[in-house]
Amino acid sequence: MARNRDPFTQALSSLRERIYSGALPGGSPVIVQDEAERLHLSTTPVREALARLSGEGLVERATLGGYVTARLDAPAARDRYAMHAQYVRIAIELNGRALGSLRPPPPRFEAEDPTAAATRLFSSIVCSAGNQVLWSAYQKVDGQLDLVRRLEAHLFDDLSAEATALYKVYAEETDPAFLDLVARYHDRRIAASGALAALVHAGAG
Known part of the structure; x- marks a missing residue:
């Protein structure tokens, strides 16, 4: 079968x-x-x-x-975004130690779904680090965030520009520049975790 x-x-x-x-x-x-x-x-x-x-x-x-x-309240959403950011940063550091200035190639950018495009980029980075413990922990948090990710477009009107910038800087710029974008990506979602949890509770989307 x-x-x-x-x-x-x-x-x-x-x-x-x-x-x-x-x-x-x-x-x-x-x-x-x-x-x-x-x-x-x-x-x-x-x-x-x-x-x-x-x-x-x-x-x-x-x-x-x-x-x-599982209930996804504001603290839970905030903590999961924070852990997601930390796992991506750890993977970037591991790749930097192993590859120097080289970077694993990003997945193909699909502009029609910027939320999914950004998620695929982060997943590719973490997977390429080759650390199974990190990858397993990342997958768990990443899966828990899927529900709120579907509602991000209710709060953010620049998701396409954000995802485009992530791919561009990942391919062209230095680690500090990309790490700054990763931090900004997560920080604004952490700040909006209460609103996102409220949308989940209300059944928006």
Whole structure:
């Protein structure tokens, strides 16, 4: 059976999308039997998918058993953006030690989705550092930020220019210049974390 049709992948993809879309807002119980019936699956792949999502920080074990979706309040959003910035900075430093003035090539810039373009650039930088512990920690925080990233366009009207600048400076300028852009990228999102969390809570987008 094709991988994209196996029950675990089907359950994982569906649950992750329902969390990202707000169909399962923060603090909502996730009923294994209900999700299994909705997907026409047994409960086993649903439980396995929830265990994976728990490891990613998207769901949590409930006090009385079962799972609930993680709440993304203002402090949580702020802390995740701060950790994301730190992981990118660490990767830049690791690449600098290993490669000197050379840099791993950036992914192709896709202007139609500047949020995704910036995310791909950061992911490429961290992945290229070759540190599995760093990459695993980054992936977890990066995944938790997907929900708020979808709402950034409600607050920022210059996302395309921002992503274009990140790619341009990464390719042409010195590390301090790029590090400054990385800091500015994250600092304004940290400052807006309350507004972003409010949009998540309101179900915007």
